[in-house]
Amino acid sequence: MSDIKKENLPPGVVLRDHVYDGIYEYDQKLPNWWLYTLYGAIIFTVLYWFYFFSTQVGKSDEQRLTSLLQEVRAIQMANSMDDLTDDLLWEMSRNPQWVEAGRKTFMTNCATCHGHNLEGGIGVKLSDDEWLHGGNPLAVRHTITNGVLEKGMQNWGPVLGDKKIAELTAFIMSHHQPPAQ
């Protein structure tokens, strides 16, 4: 490294005085892109920490997992329509995706007679425990599908199809409690 001399340096390059066992050191400026990487990571850290921990705006892993599992379960249940049981319908009534889908169908087709809050009107009240045609989920589903023509309730089976009716049942049952095990 004999060619390294202070006077040969390009402008702006600093060579340190001290030499260790023949090793010289420049004192170059830190590359800007490198500094921005460092600053960027620090800024990201501050924002991330605020989002997830300081303010808890971000969902926790458990919350995220629960809602994702419900989504998957909703798909699985949709594939189990052929053998619906009371238990499965009760489970659907606790699954946000099914309930939400059922709520939409209810508001479009049923709310005019049964009320936006299931409080009843032309049709019967659906939020209490009095059932004219059976209060278990399968019976409710049966009533929706086949209607009660003499009381002005049409048969919704041909109009909505099995899936929408199951969703509707789930929505209605979401206002009720399953029997204790």
Add this chain to the structure above:
Amino acid sequence: MNAATSATRTEKITITYDDAIVRMFMTAAIVWGLVGMSAGVFIASQLNWWQANFDIPWLTFGRLRPLHTNAAIFAFVGNMMFAGIYYSTQRLCKCRLASDLLSRIHFWGWQAIIVSAAITLPLGFSRGKEYAELIWPINIAVAAIWVIFAVNFFWTLAKRNEPTLYVAIWFYIATIVTVAMLYIVNHLSLPTSLLHSYPIFGGVQDALVQWWYGHNAVAFFLTTPILGIMYYFVPKAAERPVYSYRLSIIHFWSLVFVYIWAGPHHLMNTALPPWLQGLGMLFSLMLWAPSWGGMLNGLLTLRGAWDKLRTDPVIKFFAAGVTFYGMATFEGPLLAIKSVNALSHYTDWTIGHVHSGTLGWNGFMAAGMFYWLAPRLWGTKLYSTRLANYHFWIGLVGIMLYIGAMWVTGITQGMMLNAVDKQTGLLAYPKFIETLLTILPVMTARAIGGALYVFGFILLAYNIWKTARSGKAVNGTAEVVKVVLEESEYDLRAKGGLWSAPVVYSLVGVFFMTMWFLGRDAVMLTGVIGTALTVLIAIAHFEIGGKKWSQWYEALLANAMPFTVLTFVAAAIGGAIQIIPTVIIQRADNIEDRIQVVYTPLELCGRDIYIREGCYNCHSQMIRTFVPDVMRYGDYSRIGESIYDHPFQWGSKRTGPDLARVGGKYNHLWHFQHMENPRSTSPGSNMPNYPWLLESKTDYNVLPARIRALRTLGVPFPEMNNEEILAQARAQAEKIAEELAAGEGGIEHDPHTEIIALIAYLQQLGKHEKITSTLAENR
């Protein structure tokens, strides 16, 4: 350094360096390197060809994988590091090593440790924690030899004839103090016999401590010493000045401070508390720039010497080594991002990542250093430059094959395991074995790549051997102007320099940051404001009086002691902030809604067999907070469900499926047949046969001491005297054997064999009590 005279005076002396010790460590590094790497190729082959386990206990994957990792880390890189540190430190201090005796004790002690590790690990003596498997008597030996190394090193610094410390020495100091801290804390154990102990931490605490250690073994055993070696040997070989002194300062201190915090990124999406996972990920991201600072200083030092890249194998190895360092330290933060980790964790991708560090960075830096040192240590020319060039290209192709294969297999398997069919809402590949069979052909390339790398290293061994034979051992000498200092100046070397503006700002900043991280409401707010103010004031102060700071730092470099203290503090903070709150929190507060059921004596016995056979090398016991994990293995693991596990067995790799809830999933007969021949129940499996478990008698007699030890550690085993323990274990074994024999196809088997104990353990995995909130309050 006698301060007998009051005036400063100088005298000229000639120093002969102790290069014999460098030759010894270098030779050992090459020999153990070959052993460790060959073991790696062997166990990689076992994954493809299960027959290579030979049905022999001490040749199975679970016992040899710890041998491979320990040999590669502590025997190969360890000896290489000592060679490099001893060679460069003498020259950077212009002073012979302080004590020839300590150097020799260090050398022979370290080799004895390696030999005892190579004997005990295949025999199944293991603490069951990765890279910390060695049993407690060897742990004590490691700590003692490390202290001898430290004494020898710092004593040399004290005797130095060089006023200030070069950057390589900073990294050596960081290595010595931090490895000592990590090693001791992670190896705290309660012995139950001469060869067996339980770690004092359990469950989540053990997980956190283990990966604080495991991650920083990479940081302070595989990275900082090699960076120090880079700072000495790269400018030497390139004959170019180091690129930037100020970059050295910034990246050294940020690396030492930030690295320690990143350990929890090995526990992403597990039952580890979320705030720790957050710290692990974020500090990994913040580590990217500090790591690349080292790479930049290495590569830009080579600038102006690129012509040598064609001719000089040493420069080739250094350039490639530093480049691999850059690649691995980019990949690391990437893998630490929670969503990327969801795919990569437990797969080959992680294994590929660590090998781009060890083969690329450690292995190539070692090769460059050896090729540079050999002619100088034996006063001759390198035997064959051409052979060294062959080594380079063969090794490079080997690494690329290895890492490439692991990217493909890791990402493929990760995606298959995580795939959920959108139409059916079911797992796309419900059978774990399907995913293994898909990647097995590509895994072959890993074994081939590894074999190529070993072949290249054999060329190195031959080349160095021929070089040594063609020359004669020589010891370096130097003319040194020895400065005899006045007494007052000498005092200044030992004290002084500890307190200064940057140190105060750093400590105050960390204090407020801790309030922000750990506190709530007012404490948190104070922390946020305090951190912001500290940073602003520090920046303002630096803009006004920054010159003084650099003068302080120059002064600090003349003071080995305060420098070491500051390094230790910087490295200790992160671990302290993460570990202390987790350890001091009461067990009951550390659980969510479930708590593990304490093992029966027989189950504990089975668990110790599980650890002996190294099952954790391929099976995790941790269901992550992911849909596919939950669908495949059951409800996600809670923190309380492993709270009594000393050591924790969460695992880090799934060569086979997770076992956290395997209990009750199959009957005893299934487990019996599976352990005897895994392919009888799981066609295509690459798991070894464990026929000896059917033969070996269960050693019940160790149980009383072990249960006593665990009680001391706080595991609430019921009160039992020795006879009761033994009677209970036997009774449960007999019951399981009875159940095993019952029914169609049942098997009559000796109840007092190890297979029965192992079945007892496997069948209770996932057993827990539900905790209601009132119950939790009462505890």
